[in-house]
Amino acid sequence: MDRIVIVGHSIAGVTCGDTLRRRGFDGDLTYVGAEDVPAYPRPSLSKAALHPDPVDIAPLPTFAVATEILGHRAVALEPEAVLLDDGRALPYDGLVIATGSRARRLTDSPREYTLRSLADAEALRARLLERPRVTVIGGGPLGMEVASGAVGLGCEVTLLNPGTPLARHLGPLLGGILASLAAEAGVRILDTVVGSVTETAEGMAVTLPSGEVLESDIVFTGIGDDPEVDWLSSSGLLVDGRLIVDTRQRVLGHPGIVAAGDVCWLDDPAGPRRSPVWTSALEQGRVAADGLLLGDDAPERDHPFYFWTDQWGVSLKVSGTPPREDVAPVVVKGSVDERSFVIHWPGHGAAAALDMRMPVPRLHKLAASRG
């Protein structure tokens, strides 16, 4: 293999590139990245970037010697070349697809904000500094972090979510604690889905199924993301619109092509699933490099699920998937009532540390323990 093209210059792509070089790949390596900045820690966009004191988001450290084509999109894939938006064709023997995903929107209004890129974060921060009334749609990790940032910047925030925010992701205990912190910080939380969202002369109107209309200056939508696969639509790589990879990140049925990170669906006996979190994208980038170079001899993906969030002045780390039912955890340190603890759920493979220092490997070990 002499020429490898990596499409997507973020954590999955650059980890893959660095790993290829570490493993001794000495051919041509070319990155294509749609953003005009090099890879950066995307999770900071909803944390440090919305902090009252402006914080610079430094580029990720990378060491692979490579050609970087930034500020250009791949627009199509031919059997042996990636086509770019300026008409260039980049030939490849090996291809890494790491184009991530894009935020879902509900309208085309400029008063509806979403958050995926550095440019999105700059626009959102600038608007929040004007202290608009904000309706946040979606109480997942992103909606809650943006609500926290908006409150910190002095905004009045209403958050809409069916059920307890974050409970679907983190279970009722952790979701309940973070929702309480949000309410105590002054967020008005409404347990509801959204009927419709429209732009008005003054701002935005969100109509609820109950008929109630919520007026605000802006809406922030945090209702999930869709993989960036439009450029692959005529490539023959997609199965029902999905880019599915095996346990070595190889695109099923297409030798010489791997994919990593938020863009892909992981083949699984229970059906393809996504794992759109930072450490998973990093791990997938590593596995993809080996999958491309070593094929069947490459190690398989084997990474415990890890997620963290910073909001309402606390930091939460989670290993594994906390039970969705109301299962009492074992408290290892601290106190649940004081919202500062290390806990785990024996038999569920999950552990969490809230507002406590805890090295991630120890959290994984705790999650795996039975007693």
Ligand SMILES: Cc1cc2nc3c(=O)[nH]c(=O)nc-3n(C[C@H](O)[C@H](O)[C@H](O)COP(=O)(O)OP(=O)(O)OC[C@H]3O[C@@H](n4cnc5c(N)ncnc54)[C@H](O)[C@@H]3O)c2cc1C
């Ligand atoms: C605001 C925010 C906060 C987050 N916070 C957390 C968190 O706290 N914890 C956590 O675990 N995870 C978090 N995540 C998720 C995490 O950031 C992602 O899982 C991770 O960034 C995925 O990495 P990736 O390399 O697969 O894709 P991305 O980081 O999305 O990068 C894909 C890159 O490819 C580029 N691209 C797209 N299409 C093309 C194209 N056609 N041609 C060329 N380039 C293209 C994109 O512009 C982008 O630069 C957060 C995500 C966001 C958006």
